[in-house]
Amino acid sequence: xxxxxxxxxxxxxxxxxxxxxxxxxxxxxxxxxxxxxxxxxxxxxxxxxxxxxxxxxxxxxxxxxxxxxxxxxxxxxxxxxxxxxxxxxxxxxxxxxxxxxxxxxxxxxxxxxxxxxxxxxxxxxxxxxxxxxxxxxxxxxxxxxxxxxxxxxxxxxxxxxxxxxxxxxxxxxxxxxxxxxxxxxxxxxxxx
Amino acid sequence: xxxxxxxxxxxxxxxxxxxxxxxxxxxxxxxxxxxxxxxxxxxxxxxxxxxxxxxxxxxxxxxxxxxxxxxxxxxxxxxxxxxxxxxxxxxxxxxxxxxxxxxxxxxxxxxxxxxxxxxxxxxxxxxxxxxxxxxxxxxxxxxxxxxxxxxxxxxxxxxxxxxxxxxxxxxxxxxxxxxxxxxxxxxxxxxx
Numbered sequence: 001x002x003x004x005x006x007x008x009x010x011x012x013x014x015x016x017x018x019x020x021x022x023x024x025x026x027x028x029x030x031x032x033x034x035x036x037x038x039x040x041x042x043x044x045x046x047x048x049x050x051x052x053x054x055x056x057x058x059x060x061x062x063x064x065x066x067x068x069x070x071x072x073x074x075x076x077x078x079x080x081x082x083x084x085x086x087x088x089x090x091x092x093x094x095x096x097x098x099x100x101x102x103x104x105x106x107x108x109x110x111x112x113x114x115x116x117x118x119x120x121x122x123x124x125x126x127x128x129x130x131x132x133x134x135x136x137x138x139x140x141x142x143x144x145x146x147x148x149x150x151x152x153x154x155x156x157x158x159x160x161x162x163x164x165x166x167x168x169x170x171x172x173x174x175x176x177x178x179x180x181x182x183x184x185x186x187x188x189x190x191x192x
Numbered sequence: 193x194x195x196x197x198x199x200x201x202x203x204x205x206x207x208x209x210x211x212x213x214x215x216x217x218x219x220x221x222x223x224x225x226x227x228x229x230x231x232x233x234x235x236x237x238x239x240x241x242x243x244x245x246x247x248x249x250x251x252x253x254x255x256x257x258x259x260x261x262x263x264x265x266x267x268x269x270x271x272x273x274x275x276x277x278x279x280x281x282x283x284x285x286x287x288x289x290x291x292x293x294x295x296x297x298x299x300x301x302x303x304x305x306x307x308x309x310x311x312x313x314x315x316x317x318x319x320x321x322x323x324x325x326x327x328x329x330x331x332x333x334x335x336x337x338x339x340x341x342x343x344x345x346x347x348x349x350x351x352x353x354x355x356x357x358x359x360x361x362x363x364x365x366x367x368x369x370x371x372x373x374x375x376x377x378x379x380x381x382x383x384x
Contacts, residue, residue, distance in 0.1 A: 019347045123355075128369075155211045158361060159372040159382075163315075168360035169350060177320075180351040190351070 001189060002112040004064040007056040012154070013068060013174040020176065020190055029055045029067065041079055045071045045106030046120050053108040053116065064188055065110040070173045072149035075099030080149040086139055089150035093138065098129035101149060105170040109182045117186045121175035123166025125153065130160060193381060194304040196256040199248040204346070205260060205366040212368065212382055221247045221259065233271055237263045237298030238312050245300040245308065256380055257302040262365045264341035267291030272341040278331055281342035285330065290321035293341060297362040301374045309378045313367035315358025317345065322352060 006017055009028035017024060029052035036051065038044040046069075053067030072080040074095045083089035103125060108118040130138075143157060144150040151157050153164070153171045169176040183190050198209055201220040209216060221244035228243065230236040238261075245259030264272040266287045275281035295317055300310040322330075335349055336342040343349050345356070345363045361368040375382045 020351070021348065153360075156213065158359075158368040159212070161359075162369055163358050164360060165357045166355050167350075167353075168345075168356060176350040177354055 002063050003060075004188075005056055005060055005066065007052040007065055007067045008173075010173055012172050016169050016172060016174040016176055017066070017179075020179075022190060024066075027056055027060070029053075031055045033069075041071045041073050041102075042104045042106075042120055042122060045069045045104040046108070046118050047106070049106035049108040050116060050118055053110040057110045057114075062112045064112060066179070067108040067110070068105060068174055070103060070105045070148060070170075073102045073104070074149070075101060082146055082148055083144060083150045089139060089144040090135060092150040093130060093135050093144075096127045096149065096151070097135075098127060100124050100126045103149075103166075103171045105167075105173060105175045105178070107175055107178050107182060109179075109186050109188060111186050111188070115186060117182045119175075119178045119182050121167050121170035121178040123164055123168075123170050125151070125161055125171060126163045127151075127160055128162045134160070194255050195252075196380075197248055197252055197258065199244040199257055199259045200365075202365055204364050208361050208364060208366040208368055209258070209371075212371075214382060216258075219248050219252070221245075223247045225261075233263045233265050233294075234296045234298075234312055234314060237261045237296040238300070238310050239298070241298035241300040242308060242310050245302040249302045249306075254304045256304060258371070259300040259302070260297060260366055262295060262297045262340060262362075265294045265296070266341070267293060274338055274340055275336060275342045281331060281336040282327060284342040285322060285327050285336075288317075288319045288341065288343070289327070290319060292316050292318045295341075295358075295363045297359075297365060297367045297370075299367055299370050299374060301371075301378050301380060303378050303380070307378060309374045311367075311370045311374050313359050313362035313370040315356055315360075315362050317343070317353055317363060318355045319343075319352055320354045326352070 004024040038047045048069035049067040053065045057065045105121045196216040199221045230239045240261035241259040245257045249257045297313045
């Protein structure tokens with residue numbers, strides 16, 4: 001089998017892919033996300049996933065490349081990226097408290113022959129109504145750093161999240177079910 | 193703080209509880225589940241969670257005890273327990289293929305003073321339509337052994353599950369969000 005590359009530096013994504021029993025290297029892409037002109041969140045996630053796979057594929061020809069991108073849309077429709085600082089994280093939590101955000105995970109698989117397949121997995125995340133104390137506590141954990149929307153669906157962050165609809169792994173950032181579907185279509189041998 | 197006991201032998205439950213940063217011992221209960229006369233699946237899960245906490249609490253007085261029980265109800269309304277053998281697992285997969293099962297996770301927290309709080313977290317699990325080859329593959333993995341309903345929501349098993357509604361961790365067997373709510377009510381100090 002040709003080598004497999006995950007075009008991401010995220011340890012959460014790597015853990016989910018490793019959970020499928022696949023061997024791979026993690027090589028983050030060098031694309032500049034700000035250059036992406038697509039503004040619709042769902043389409044933007046897919047576009048960025050494709051661009052990441054494409055960019056890494058240009059440096060590693062003849063290998064399997066997986067690109068992914070995850071975007072969070074707040075209950076008021078605004079796009080939530082990684083918080084810049086604690087004040088920004090607080091703003092994101094207040095915005096989402098007691099409401100439902102949508103998480104769009106775009107996924108792209110590039111085959112060694114250069115065939116690209118992509119897909120989108122969208123899930124919803126419903127937050128409990130957070131008190132000021134609860135928000136303070138979460139900010140103190142520092143677990144919001146580097147997380148789109150300033151929340152975490154696994155570990156401690158789960159205490160803030162009442163329910164989800166969709167694929168849990170797509171909220172973490174690597175949509176496992178969609179990956180299985182794409183892998184089968186493009187001929188990447190995984191178990192199912 | 194008083195010691196904390198998880199009244200379960202499940203490594204999946206222990207991993208979720210450990211993910212909250214709590215220190216605890218895992219001590220399985222000795223109750224005989226067949227003796228429980230409650231037949232309604234949701235109420236049965238809560239009853240068994242209480243009985244497990246109660247039984248372990250009798251052997252470990254003055255400690256915090258967490259009891260949990262998870263039951264799967266197939267799309268046709270039948271209760272799915274742990275498969276007896278491969279044929280039984282196959283029957284469960286055929287029953288759930290392309291349909292939605294309900295997972296009821298009952299949780300009980302017993303305080304050192306002997307106060308018991310309980311709750312229920314119910315989630316739905318929607319399976320893809322499984323081909324005969326896919327069912328054969330899953331049975332070969334042996335990952336269905338010891339799993340109620342013969343499926344697994346984490347790892348490889350996720351490839352069969354198209355979407356969920358509710359709390360992912362309640363499907364794994366330890367409903368983290370509900371635990372946070374109960375812990376606060378009963379005065380067990382966790383982060384949120």
